[in-house]
Structures are given as C-alpha cells and as structure tokens.
Amino acid sequence: MFPDVIDTKILRFWVDDGLTWVVRYWGDGFEAAAYPLLQLLISIERFLLWLPWWFIIVLLVGLAWLSTRNWKLPAVVFVGLLFLGVMDLWEDSIKTMALMITATLTAIAISLPVGIVMSRSQPFRRIMMPVLDLMQTLPSFVYLIPVVMIFGPGKIPALIATIIYASPPLVRLTDLGIRMVDPAVMEASRAFGTTPRQRLLGVQIPLALPTILAGVNQTTMMALAMVVIASMIGAGGLGYQVLQGIGRLEVSRGLFAGLGIVVLAIIFDRISQSFGKQLQARIGMAEKRT
Amino acid sequence: MSQREKYAIEIKNVTKIFGPDPQSALDLLKKGKSKAKVQAETGHVVGINDVSIHVEPGQVYVVMGLSGSGKSTLIRHVIRLIDPTSGEIYVHGTDVLGMSLPELREFRRTRIAMVFQKFGLLPHRSVIDNVAYGLEVRGIGKQERRMAAQRWIDTVGLSGYEESQPHHLSGGQQQRVGLARALSMDTDIILMDEAFSALDPLIRSGMQDELLKLQAELNKTILFITHDFDEALKIGNRIAILNDGAVVQEGRPEDIVLNPTDPHVEQFVADVNKARAIHVHTIMDVDVSESCEFSVPDTARCEDVLPLFADHEWVGVVDSEGNRVGRISARRVIKALARYHKAVTTGP
Numbered sequence: 001m002f003p004d005v006i007d008t009k010i011l012r013f014w015v016d017d018g019l020t021w022v023v024r025y026w027g028d029g030f031e032a033a034a035y036p037l038l039q040l041l042i043s044i045e046r047f048l049l050w051l052p053w054w055f056i057i058v059l060l061v062g063l064a065w066l067s068t069r070n071w072k073l074p075a076v077v078f079v080g081l082l083f084l085g086v087m088d089l090w091e092d093s094i095k096t097m098a099l100m101i102t103a104t105l106t107a108i109a110i111s112l113p114v115g116i117v118m119s120r121s122q123p124f125r126r127i128m129m130p131v132l133d134l135m136q137t138l139p140s141f142v143y144l145i146p147v148v149m150i151f152g153p154g155k156i157p158a159l160i161a162t163i164i165y166a167s168p169p170l171v172r173l174t175d176l177g178i179r180m181v182d183p184a185v186m187e188a189s190r191a192f193g194t195t196p197r198q199r200l201l202g203v204q205i206p207l208a209l210p211t212i213l214a215g216v217n218q219t220t221m222m223a224l225a226m227v228v229i230a231s232m233i234g235a236g237g238l239g240y241q242v243l244q245g246i247g248r249l250e251v252s253r254g255l256f257a258g259l260g261i262v263v264l265a266i267i268f269d270r271i272s273q274s275f276g277k278q279l280q281a282r283i284g285m286a287e288k289r290t
Numbered sequence: 291m292s293q294r295e296k297y298a299i300e301i302k303n304v305t306k307i308f309g310p311d312p313q314s315a316l317d318l319l320k321k322g323k324s325k326a327k328v329q330a331e332t333g334h335v336v337g338i339n340d341v342s343i344h345v346e347p348g349q350v351y352v353v354m355g356l357s358g359s360g361k362s363t364l365i366r367h368v369i370r371l372i373d374p375t376s377g378e379i380y381v382h383g384t385d386v387l388g389m390s391l392p393e394l395r396e397f398r399r400t401r402i403a404m405v406f407q408k409f410g411l412l413p414h415r416s417v418i419d420n421v422a423y424g425l426e427v428r429g430i431g432k433q434e435r436r437m438a439a440q441r442w443i444d445t446v447g448l449s450g451y452e453e454s455q456p457h458h459l460s461g462g463q464q465q466r467v468g469l470a471r472a473l474s475m476d477t478d479i480i481l482m483d484e485a486f487s488a489l490d491p492l493i494r495s496g497m498q499d500e501l502l503k504l505q506a507e508l509n510k511t512i513l514f515i516t517h518d519f520d521e522a523l524k525i526g527n528r529i530a531i532l533n534d535g536a537v538v539q540e541g542r543p544e545d546i547v548l549n550p551t552d553p554h555v556e557q558f559v560a561d562v563n564k565a566r567a568i569h570v571h572t573i574m575d576v577d578v579s580e581s582c583e584f585s586v587p588d589t590a591r592c593e594d595v596l597p598l599f600a601d602h603e604w605v606g607v608v609d610s611e612g613n614r615v616g617r618i619s620a621r622r623v624i625k626a627l628a629r630y631h632k633a634v635t636t637g638p
C-alpha cells in the first residue's frame with residue numbers, strides 16, 4: 001500500500017464543507033443566474049410543442065432538402081420522424097430536442113468567444129487547454145452531484161451538465177479553425193490596413209466557419225449523448241423513457257426510446273454536416289486549390 | 291528632408307535579426323562579426339544585413355535574390371509587416387517607423403498597395419469583392435468601390451469573371467485579381483512580392499508584358515521582388531541583387547550584365563540572355579554623320595536589332611523625338627554579347 005503522506009480526510013472535509021457553504025449562501029444567487037436559461041429552455045419547449053406535428057416534419061424534411069439538394073436525406077428524415085410519431089414518442093422527442101437545442105445555443109454563445117480569445121492569446125490558450133481536457137474526461141456524475149446540490153433536481157442542472165459536457169469540442173474547433181486560416185490571406189488583409197476587428201469578422205470567422213460548424217455538429221451530438229444521464233436529474237424526454245425502461249426491466253420501452261435518440265442524432269448530424277460541406281465548397285476548401 | 295522627399299521609397303541601413311534577443315546579436319554584428327558567426331554564437335538569424343535602397347518615383351525597382359536572401363523580408367519592411375531591428379525607412383519622405391498604429395493603418399490603406407506571391411485572395415468573396423477589398427477597408431461605399439473595381443477588372447482582362455469565386459480561376463487569373471486589387475487602391479507605390487513566381491513560364495511572361503504595358507500608362511513606383519534574373523532584367527529600371535541578406539550589386543540592368551562586380555552576380559549573368567538585357571544605346575556609335583536606311587528607337591534592346599542586320603550593315607538609333615542619336619553595327623552587338631563570355635573563359 002502507498003504510505004499515508006497526508007490526511008486526505010481534511011481535504012475532503014474542506015471540499016464538502018465548502019460546497020455546503022456555497023449551497024447555503026450562494027444557492028439562491030446561482031439559481032437566479034440560471035433562471036434565464038430555464039426560461040429559454042421552457043420557451044423553446046413550449047414553442048416546439050405548440051407547433052403542429054406535421055409542420056415540424058415539413059420543416060426538418062425541408063432543411064434536409066436544402067442542405068443536400070437530394071431526395072435521400074429528406075426521405076431518411078421523413079421516415080425517422082414518422083417512427084417517432086408512430087411509436088408514441090413524439091412529445092418526449094420534442095422535449096429532448098428542446099434540451100439539445102437550448103444546450104447547443106448556450107454552448108455556442110459561450111464557446112465561440114472563448115475559442116476566439118484562445119486563438120489570439122497564447123497564455124489564455126495554455127490555461128484553457130487543461131480545463132477543456134478536464135471537462136471532457138471528468139465523469140459527468142462527478143459534477144452532476146454538486147450541480148444538483150446547488151440548483152436542486154430539475155431541468156437546470158440537466159441543462160448545465162449538458163452544456164459542460166458538450167462545449168469543449170466547439171471551443172477547440174473554433175480555436176483551431178481560426179488559427180488554421182491561411183497566413184497568406186491574413187497577411188494580405190493586414191497589408192491593406194485592416195484593424196484586428198476587421199480581420200476577425202471579415203477574414204478569420206468566415207474562413208473558420210466550416211470548422212466552427214463541425215464543432216456545432218459535435219456539440220449537438222454530445223448534447224444528445226447526455227440526455228439519458230440528464231434525465232436522471234429531471235430532464236424528462238426520451239432519456240427518461242430509457243431510464244424507466246431500465247428501472248422496470250421493460251426492454252421494449254428502453255429500446256424504442258433509445259432508437260428515438262438515434263433517430264434524432266441522425267437527423268441533426270446529417271443536416272448540419274451537409275450544411276458544413278456546402279459552406280466548404282463555397283469557399284473552395286473541399287477542392288484542392290491549384 | 292528635401293533630399294529625402296526625392297525618393298519614393300528610401301530604405302536606409304536596415305538590419306533585421308530574427309530571434310529572442312535581436313539587440314545583442316545586432317551589437318555583435320556591428321562589431322564586425324560575420325552573419326554566420328553571429329548565428330553560430332547566438333542562434334539568431336540575420337535576415338537582412340545593413341541594406342540601403344533608393345527608389346525614385348516612376349521607377350520599376352527590382353530586388354533580386356535566391357530564396358533565403360532576405361528579399362521577401364525586405365519588401366515587408368516597407369509597410370511594416372515586419373519591423374526592422376535597426377535602420378530607417380522613408381516613403382516620400384515620411385518616416386514609416388515613426389508611425390503610430392492608427393497612422394500605419396491609414397498609410398497602408400491609402401499610400402501603398404501590395405501584390406503577393408500566394409495571391410492572398412479572400413476565398414469566400416467573389417472576384418469583384420476581392421478587387422474592391424482595399425477600398426472597402428478604406429471605407430468607400432459599395433456602389434463607388436464596385437465601379438472602381440469593375441474598371442480594373444476590365445483593365446486586367448477579367449471581364450465576365452466578376453461574380454466568380456477565386457478558387458474557380460487559374461493561377462494566372464488569380465494573380466490578375468491580386469494585381470487589380472492593388473491597382474484599384476490607386477496608390478502611386480505598388481509592392482510586388484514574387485508576384486509572378488507561382489505562375490507557369492508562358493503565363494508569367496505574358497503577365498510581365500502586361501505589367502510593362504500598364505506601367506507605361508500609369509507610371510507608378512513599383513518595388514518588385516523576384517528570384518528570376520531574366521524577369522529582373524526584363525522589367526527593372528534598376529536592380530539590386532541581394533545575397534545572404536546584403537546587397538551585393540546595384541545598378542541599371544545593363545551595367546550589371548556588362549560589369550558584374552561579384553562572383554555571385556557573375557553566376558547569374560553567365561546564364562542570362564544578354565541580347566535581351568543590353569540596350570542598343572549603351573553600345574552604339576555616337577557618330578551621326580552617316581545616314582542609315584533603317585532606324586530603331588533608343589529603347590530597343592540588342593535582341594530587337596539582331597534580325598535587322600540580315601539586310602542592313604548599319605542601323606540608326608533615334609530618340610523619342612525621332613532625332614538620330616547614333617548608329618550600331620552587327621559587329622558591335624556581337625562584341626558586346628561576346629565580351630563577357632571571353633572574360634569567363636580566360637578568367638582564373
């Protein structure tokens with residue numbers, strides 16, 4: 001056995017007591033701060049549930065058509081959505097979709113600026129890299145407990161846990177996309193007397209957009225991957241069905257809801273990827289430049 | 291100061307050292323240590339070593355050197371894409387190094403335009419928006435800048451490609467966009483960093499001809515960087531040859547061809563088409579008493595008069611007003627072309 005060097009009990013007390021203190025004195029503040037997030041989630045959920053089912057099908061099939069100009073993907077999307085409806089999973093799917101959309105939107109709002117700052121500041125990048133590694137490798141249950149303690153069970157901790165889990169790829173890909181912009185183009189832009197802001201908005205972000213979009217795609221997928229865990233702390237939706245399936249040993253319930261998650265993943269993955277490819281083709285990254 | 295304003299671009303004793311502590315390396319260099327020695331002792335790379343260049347308004351000034359000679363580093367100093375370790379840089383008498391950041395931006399927006407070896411076009415914008423880019427940065431309205439851009443697109447022969455994306459164009463066409471983008475800035479100085487080096491030889495030659503034609507109309511000051519000695523001879527009014535970060539010879543093209551002062555320059559001259567480099571007026575007879583049946587302008591080069599000797603023993607040379615300034619014979623041309631070869635074959 002490794003010899004006892006220090007008494008870890010004290011360390012653990014510090015952490016536990018510290019958290020209790022935070023929950024007692026700052027809990028309300030945190031909850032108030034997260035309130036807009038909850039509002040966003042609820043409005044999106046209500047809006048999507050208010051839309052007629054056929055409208056959502058038309059919308060997603062239309063998007064699929066716009067992204068590929070081909071009948072294959074729209075057909076897949078159509079069949080997938082029919083499956084959700086026929087299997088009585090429609091409302092749960094919409095709830096999951098709302099959670100995923102809210103988490104993705106919030107992740108974009110946070111990750112984009114962070115990624116941009118990382119691409120321009122080496123010190124900040126050096127600090128953020130291990131933080132991102134931590135966010136991606138730390139088992140989600142580890143931060144799920146304190147988040148639930150602070151916010152109480154419900155939609156907010158589920159949302160926050162999803163955002164923590166789903167943000168890192170977007171931050172990384174934003175940073176990478178901006179740093180990979182052709183230095184020759186950047187130099188030419190500088191030679192014409194542009195300000196750093198003009199270069200960021202006019203050159204770097206447009207040229208990094210395909211990479212950033214790949215990050216958004218990753219974030220969407222990771223948010224979907226989180227729904228089962230998120231449902232444990234009160235997120236509802238398809239994940240909750242899976243959870244119930246496990247709890248009641250109803251294999252069919254778990255299987256169908258699980259397939260529903262797969263359907264959502266396929267729909268959003270393929271549509272966002274196709275838009276990314278379109279964008280790449282437009283700026284000539286898909287073909288090799290001569 | 292008045293002396294200073296005479297030049298469009300003046301680069302004075304510029305040294306650029308790359309590394310974490312360039313000043314200490316500079317001190318060593320100033321104490322007379324060689325570039326190689328400084329690099330061995332401090333790990334600093336001397337990019338440019340005490341280079342001075344004067345470019346007069348309306349000149350096409352070519353800086354020629356092989357890769358690693360520091361020529362691309364040098365041209366970037368003129369608009370401070372790179373800051374020198376020591377030295378002075380003036381553009382029309384204005385101290386470029388003394389400019390604040392906003393002043394520098396204004397200077398880049400309004401006084402100098404640049405053409406790049408790798409084109410540096412914005413791949414997400416159409417050709418016309420690329421050409422209008424400099425004007426857009428300058429803050430000119432969409433209507434006006436597009437009209438100006440259209441004019442230069444027509445001038446460089448890209449009419450009909452306005453809405454194309456750059457990556458759908460060939461290399462030569464892309465560089466025409468780069469050229470039009472620089473010309474649309476309407477600056478009197480243009481920097482060209484190996485502008486034609488990435489193009490196929492035939493396209494390159496065509497672009498050189500077009501640049502000369504444009505220059506005859508526009509009379510800009512052009513600082514042109516190249517690694518191609520033939521290109522330097524073809525388009526340059528003056529040439530500076532850079533080797534290892536220092537100027538080894540500077541002068542008119544024919545002076546360099548006829549009198550290379552450095553072994554490094556001799557190597558270039560040995561392979562060069564001298565008939566193209568030497569102007570007839572530098573080797574003609576100034577005797578104007580004899581009449582000649584046929585005359586060439588004094589801008590003609592040896593290669594232009596060679597075919598005429600098939601029918602004429604003497605060819606007259608006239609200035610731009612048509613006055614006879616001299617005459618030239620085949621014998622003289624042959625002598626001029628052969629002189630250098632002899633020096634090489636009997637040399638040590």
